[in-house]
């Protein structure tokens with residue numbers, strides 16, 4: 180039986196990458212040492228991290244005045260690091276309240292004495308829509324925080340809000356490399372690797388170089404300027420995770436890059452949304468224009484039935500469909516490495532379930 184993993188993260192990785200990791204694990208490039216055993220100061224690792232950065236730059240067309248940093252600490256650490264590094268003038272940021280992860284970002288920013296102004300909120304629609312700006316942004320804000328894809332609520336920005344000269348800081352954790360954006364529209368982008376890029380333990384930060392180096396006395400491990408100066412090797416970086424991410428970036432290039440992968444993602448998502456929209460049992464509540472191509476939450480409206488859907492799916496090898504505990508129901512995450520055959524198998528299963536229960 181083939182299995183398909185719909186987990187929101189850590190999430191499915193390309194099968195060919197897993198196979199390559201398996202083949203290379205005992206001896207990296209004939210060195211007699213595993214990737215997990217080599218020094219981060221070795222020529223071998225130097226090549227791995229440099230290639231990973233270059234491939235990321237190529238795929239996202241990252242301009243030269245942006246630095247690429249390899250962090251640990253997940254997306255969550257960046258909720259702290261971003262205000263500490265970038266909110267240095269006014270200690271005041273704006274935020275678009277698009278759901279759980281945006282709220283978490285606000286909470287962490289406030290913990291480091293940053294004032295957070297909620298510029299717009301989607302709370303009134305229970306986050307089934309995206310918040311949109313209706314008035315011009317106060318130009319004295321240090322930046323505006325935006326979650327490009329809301330992993331739990333299943334909403335995604337395809338058009339960005341206009342913030343004038345105030346930089347946009349994007350938490351791109353759950354649609355990084357799955358949706359194309361123009362990097363120059365952002366002051367900073369960050370993303371945990373464990374959804375579209377590779378194993379957990381690595382977080383990518385892409386930041387415009389004029390925005391960093393203005394903070395005084397930061398803890399070293401939170402200092403973007405220090406990480407930029409030390410090429411992300413101030414201390415031991417997550418060697419294995421960077422290696423695995425590097426393989427995924429090569430795989431993405433083989434798929435034809437981000438435009439091609441985005442087209443595939445749109446096709447996969449449409450397959451599932453089209454089914455849900457005609458279903459008399461299942462519904463996705465999100466306003467169509469605001470729907471995510473990456474995370475698709477849906478419900479029957481009956482928690483007992485939802486549990487049956489999930490249990491039956493698991494028996495068929497359709498794994499990790501349980502919705503986030505905050506919203507319940509089901510959630511299918513359709514990241515880059517989810518093949519369309521997996522989405523088709525899910526739709527077929529849901530259609531069969533619907534016939535048996537209506």
Ligand code: PMP
Nearest residue numbers: 253254255280330350352353371
């Ligand atoms: N932001 C978003 C949009 C997320 O989906 C997540 C994790 N699901 C996080 C931040 C937190 O990431 P981490 O667990 O890597 O700290």
